[in-house]
Each structure stands twice: as structure tokens, then as C-alpha cells.
Amino acid sequence: MKTLIQNARLNDQLVNILIQDGKIAAIEPGLTTPADQIFDAHHHQVIPGLVDVHVHFRDPGLTYKETIATGSKASAHGGFTTVFAMPNVKPVVDTPEAFENMLVKNREDGVIKIKQYAAISGDLTADHLTDIRKMAELGAIAFTNDGHGVQTADTMYQAMQMAAAVNRPIIAHVEDDSLIHGGVMNAGPAADRLGLPGMSSLSESAQLARDLVLAYATGCHYHVAHISTKESVELVRMAKARGMHVTAEVSPHHLLLDDAMIEMDNPMMKMNPPLRSPEDRAALIAGLLDGTIDMVATDHAPHSADEKRGSMKTASFGIVGIETAFSLIYTHFVKSGLVDLDTALRWMVTNPINAFNLTDAGQLRVGDAADLAIMDLDHAFEIDAAEFLSKGKNSPFIGDTVYGKTIATFVDGKQVY
Ligand SMILES: NC(=O)N[C@@H](CC(=O)O)C(=O)O
Ligand SMILES: [Zn+2]
Ligand SMILES: [Zn+2]
Numbered sequence: 001m002k003t004l005i006q007n008a009r010l011n012d013q014l015v016n017i018l019i020q021d022g023k024i025a026a027i028e029p030g031l032t033t034p035a036d037q038i039f040d041a042h043h044h045q046v047i048p049g050l051v052d053v054h055v056h057f058r059d060p061g062l063t064y065k066e067t068i069a070t071g072s073k074a075s076a077h078g079g080f081t082t083v084f085a086m087p088n089v090k091p092v093v094d095t096p097e098a099f100e101n102m103l104v105k106n107r108e109d110g111v112i113k114i115k116q117y118a119a120i121s122g123d124l125t126a127d128h129l130t131d132i133r134k135m136a137e138l139g140a141i142a143f144t145n146d147g148h149g150v151q152t153a154d155t156m157y158q159a160m161q162m163a164a165a166v167n168r169p170i171i172a173h174v175e176d177d178s179l180i181h182g183g184v185m186n187a188g189p190a191a192d193r194l195g196l197p198g199m200s201s202l203s204e205s206a207q208l209a210r211d212l213v214l215a216y217a218t219g220c221h222y223h224v225a226h227i228s229t230k231e232s233v234e235l236v237r238m239a240k241a242r243g244m245h246v247t248a249e250v251s252p253h254h255l256l257l258d259d260a261m262i263e264m265d266n267p268m269m270k271m272n273p274p275l276r277s278p279e280d281r282a283a284l285i286a287g288l289l290d291g292t293i294d295m296v297a298t299d300h301a302p303h304s305a306d307e308k309r310g311s312m313k314t315a316s317f318g319i320v321g322i323e324t325a326f327s328l329i330y331t332h333f334v335k336s337g338l339v340d341l342d343t344a345l346r347w348m349v350t351n352p353i354n355a356f357n358l359t360d361a362g363q364l365r366v367g368d369a370a371d372l373a374i375m376d377l378d379h380a381f382e383i384d385a386a387e388f389l390s391k392g393k394n395s396p397f398i399g400d401t402v403y404g405k406t407i408a409t410f411v412d413g414k415q416v417y
Pocket of ligand 1: 056088146147148173270271272273299301302317318319
């Protein structure tokens, strides 16, 4: 099977891309060759397929929110060709049997490449570790209790020792429950103004400080999920300066929104970690720009309309992100002149690939898997929930005008959007 993508923009020139048997066979201006399928990119940009190390597909058990089929189609719509799926489904992916079931479902139902995380401890909350060794053998990309912080230092310490032994990262949702105080948004002037219960940002950094001490002692690869506070950025900066194997991701919403923008009690502005202060947001942007934060990850967290209605006091935590991430980052970081497109693609492709040693994700080089997306960078469009392929419509960015619309996405040379 041969596919020829014609008239794609790459490094400010027009190229044709020949795909043969799922791999990129040639990238050349003016290349002509017989092919089974011709795709005209109409001068739009070609980018390597995006990689998101943090998504929730809710399948099995919570499929009214999302399924592997809808989540992976939504990913393709966002230009993503590889995603890492979180284990907080029902049942939780905390046994080798549950893990093997996930592998089968991801393969059968997914239209993109899905790597699977496994839990650190039973049901994401117990003190006993899961069978980390066995699930690593079965192909767990890394271990995480995302959705919950690991409350007991000894549990995290043991998990890190095991993770180091099997050469897999620990992904930390850092949150010390004792500092949450029933909060539904960040504690501070914004929560006071709205009269809503606030959670201390120290909940994140206090546990992160603990974890970094443990990671130093164990030598494991420690990855911080959805980093959100200025203290956390400073801690990661210090750990990296120490030469520790630490990486961090930040979400588009924590880069683009802060609690001062929450004008009223609005469940679309409720997620965990919460939107922090403007100072925190500035520190996240600075940390991303100086390389302290390695990558952008969406934390795509679909919920039903019912779960995101009413007051922030009762609504579910989380927002969708996989279909808006590229447009938001492109519009607010590249189009605005802060960084070039290559830098944004390091945050969304190269750094995730390198941090997690992915070998099957294409990077738009001859010989690589033909994982790529065609993006219209020139025309503004409005983010419209009716166009989401995700079951979740819970986004605070609906109605925003952005650039960077996905025209097509290819995985191993097969058009999936
Ligand atoms: N981010 C969220 O607000 N929610 C996530 C859990 C998580 O990422 O911690 C979810 O599973 O809904
Ligand atoms: Zn989390
Ligand atoms: Zn998450």
C-alpha cells in the first residue's frame, strides 16, 4: 500500500510525502510516483503526530463519559497519534488481568496508538502495591494513581523502588489530602470573592517535595503530572539542577487560565489540580519556556453534561482537552510570536517520545512510522462543542477563536481523521 501526500508545507517549503507499508519512504519537493491513495494537503502544514501522555478514556465502566472508540477518534481529531491512558477506569487497572484486558480493548477499539498506565496501589488508594513487575512485563508504560495522591510516604517509596527495578517511570498526581479542606477551587482571593471553599496550593508542592526526596533515594524516573504551582516549578527546577531523573507535564488550561479569570461559579472551570493564581500561571509559562517543564499534556477528562452542571461545589473535577490542545498552544504560543512551531512540537511530540523512550511513534523522518497530521494554520475558527468527537463537551474554551484546525491525521499511514 502506497500513499502520496501532496503539497504539504514543511519548513516553509512544499513537499510531497510518500508512505509505503505504514512508514515514511520519502519526503521531497515535487516527488511524483504511482500510489494507491493520493491526499492533497492543499498547502497546509504537516506535523508529526502529537503525543499526549495523560488522557482519561473511561472505558470500561464509565462509558457514558467516553469510550476507547470515542476518545481515540477525538484524539485523532486533535492531531494526536499516540496517547497514554490513565488507569482510573472501572475496574481500576490494578491487576495483571485488568491490564491485559485493557491491552486487548485498546487494540480493538482504538484508532490511534494507546499506551496503558497501571495503578501504583490497589484501587488507587490502598497501601498495598500492585504487581508492578508483572504489569511492566506485560507492557505498562509507567505506574500512576492519577486522580489521587499517594498519601503514605512508604507506599510511594516502595513503588519507586519497584519502578526503578523494572525501569519504568512513576507518574505522580501530587496532592496531600490533608491540605484540601473540602476545596473546589484554588484557595485565595478568587475563592473568597466567589464564596467557594478553597484548597491550598501547598497540597501539591508539599507532597512533591516529599516525593523528590524519595525519588532521589531510589533513583527512579519521576514524572510530575499536571504541574500547577510556582513552588512545584521551583522544586522541579532544583531537582533537575541536582541531576535527578525528573520530568514534568503541564496542561493547556493551566497555561492559559488562572483563578482570577473565574468570574462566577462555573463548573467548566473546575478541575484537579484547580486553576491557580496568576503568579502560578506565570511560573508555569516560564518553566515551560526554560525547559523545567518538559511537555504539554491535556489531562483529557470527559464527564457527562449532568456531572458538569450546576455549582462548582457539586460538579465533577475535570475538563476535556484532546481536541483543543494543539489549536490553543499554536494560537497562544506560536501564532502570538512567543515560540516557533518547532518548539511547540518539542512540547507535544519530541519531549514526550524521549522522556518515555517511545520507539513506535513517528517523528516525520524517512523510515519512521507514518504518524502525522495536516493542520490549517492560516484560518481562524471558533471552538464548537458540536464538532467534538469526544462524548465530553466539558471545555471552558468553547466559543474561543483559534488557529490550527486539523485537516487530517494518519497513524501508520492510515487516515484516521
Ligand atoms: N483532572 C481532573 O480533574 N480529573 C481527572 C483525574 C485527575 O487527572 O486527577 C479525572 O479522572 O476526571
Ligand atoms: Zn491527576
Ligand atoms: Zn488525569
